[in-house]
Amino acid sequence: MASSSSSSLSRVVVKSSDNNLFVVNKKVASQSQLLKQCIDNMEEKGTNDVILIPLSNVTSNILTLVLEYCEKHADFADDDNNNQELKQWDHEFLKKFDYATLNSLTMAADYMVTKSLLNLCCQFIADSIKDLTVQQIRQIFDIKNDFTPQEEADIKNENAWAFR
């Protein structure tokens, strides 16, 4: 028993890009495949030390949010009966953020390989794009119109059937 517990970590320390440290429970960290992979690798080596995982692409603001998500989903990992409640929570969770935060959260979810969060963010942004005009999309996502008038006319023409 002692041998099995000696090679299994209960907590890891995650470092954000702005050098803040977060102590994370293993079950919570396992929601991210990136962190899980790190933990598994260390466990195979049989380290007893607390491991430090630096995340060079994620700021502490965003990391806090990702970990909040992971914590909630780790709580629900064992029972799928509360699926509906979790979905409700997911929605409320994302509703609070502006597009810039959602963008960073999506990129962090991709980087940390938290597939369910990536899925959730993308679906949420996709749903909010519905009913927007091209101008509004450019404005919200700060995208420059780099078409020449001819190109713009061509692309409109190409899919004219969809925008009658």
Add this chain to the structure above:
Amino acid sequence: MEVEEVESPHEAIFFVLAYLPLQELLLMTQVSKSFRDVVRDDVLVWLNIVVERPLSLRLTNEILIKIASKAHGMLHSLALLNCVKITDEGLLNVVNANPLITKLYVAGCTGLTPDGVVMAVKTLVAKPTSTTLRRVKMSGLYNMKKEHLWTLKSCIPIPQSPPRRKPRFYHKYTSSSYSSINEEDDARPIDVEICPKCKEVKLVFDCPNEAECKGCFDCISRCKVCGRCCNSDMDDDEQGDTICNDIVCLDCWLRLPKCNHCNKPFCPQHADTQLIHPTSKGFICQICITNSLAFAFHRLD
């Protein structure tokens, strides 16, 4: 000409493209060059094709074949909702070119015949591919017979440990929502089944109140708000009139906001689309507005 290598501040939106329904995806091509090129050339964006209102009625076989060809044979799921112009031939063409389809949703595509869908499914199953067809939705097609259902069932593998059959409620069921293609909450491989009452092949709904109360909508009419049964032939008082003619039980009817003029409510689903700017003072429905205008013009004459 200078080349800008500035990273887009919103790079996540490239991930989002794969989640957009067809019209929004095509709209994105007009946003900027980079989006146009990604949507045009990236196969990943086209793996799940969802066509719903308002494109459903405009989608022809030719456009479908053109759109599906962007997946280069890798199409993963195809959801055509109420695309009435699509015929058996068009569907078969797409299926032939895309052997990797795992989800085929053609609910409400009344231009298709059940024979055509069975043919498409058989074609998919016959291909020696690594993935298998897992889900078919085809409610709303005409002339579905039990034989079609049996054939489909023999083509679609039944999961080793089938998840417990979750009840399906009328008020929660939407065949036409984009998220339905990603969500697995309805665990049925085939959406239609044999109605225990009329024995026809239909969508069968459960009752939130009574376990015994199961049947298709033609056999048991249900409230659009709460899903409970309200059979008008038994007791006419149990349901209230709505503007959209959807059935709403009396309990729910009392709670819905109503037109100031005719005192009828919309069901919640239609209220979402019809009441763009509801005010605290309530609303007047389109029918009443039209009627009052007609009346005014009549007086002018």
